[in-house]
Amino acid sequence: MTNYTLEExxxxxxxxxxxELKSHYTDYAGIIKEKSDFWTAVKQDGRLDSLKALATNDYIFVVNEAVNNKMMHYAGVxxxxxxxxxxRVIQFPKGEYLVVKGEAKNAEELSNMLTGIAFGQVLPEAKDFAYVGGPNASVEMGERNGVLFGEMWIPVVRK
Known part of the structure; x- marks a missing residue:
């Protein structure tokens, strides 16, 4: 199993x-394209820069959340x-989180990789904890030696 930690x-x-992501939740190519188009738009039209100007740290959050039976995807700080x-003001609860660390050459690759590892490998194999819903996020934390690094944060409960 890939490296991960559980953190309070x-x-x-x-x-x-x-x-809102309109693709079926099993249509990974459709979801990835929708997310990519969204990020291109928020970077080009200045909305991401407006958010970053209000941030309390340098982290950029890529948030996924089910809201009123809709798959929502957010850029956030x-x-x-x-x-x-x-x-939306997205409340992340106090508690235990699955944390998967990674690095990639760009933000889109980092988010897709962390999401794939967390939901495709760690959670399906987990025996003592589970994701039961709520917002989850890949977090762009910085850059070193030309490589973007970050983490996936998913609230979990003990089984």
């Missing part, structure tokens, strides 16, 4: 700008502030 985290808030163009 305090509750935190992410301010997000989002989109940790902040207590708000923006008119923001779609």
């Amino acid at each position: 985290k305090d509750s935190f808030t992410v301010l997000g700008i989002g989109t 940790m902040t207590e502030q708000t923006l008119p163009e923001a779609d």
Whole structure:
């Protein structure tokens, strides 16, 4: 099994700008294209920069959350502030989180890789903990030697 840790985290808030993913949840190519198109748009139109200006740290959150039976995808930052163009204040609960670390050459590759490892390898093989819903996020934490590094944070409960 790939390297992962379980970490206790305090509750935190992410301010997000989002989109509804319309592809079927098993249509990975469709979902990846929708996410890619969304990120291209929020970078080009300045919404991501507006969020980053309010951030309490340098982390960029790529959040997935089911809201009212819709698959939602958000670009977000940790902040207590708000923006008119923001779609949602996302509350992450205090508790135990599955944390998968990784690095990649760009943000899209990092998010897709961390999501694939967490949901495709770690969670299906986990015997003593489970994901039972709620927001989850891949977190871009910084860059070193030209490589982006980050983590996937998924709230879990003990079985």
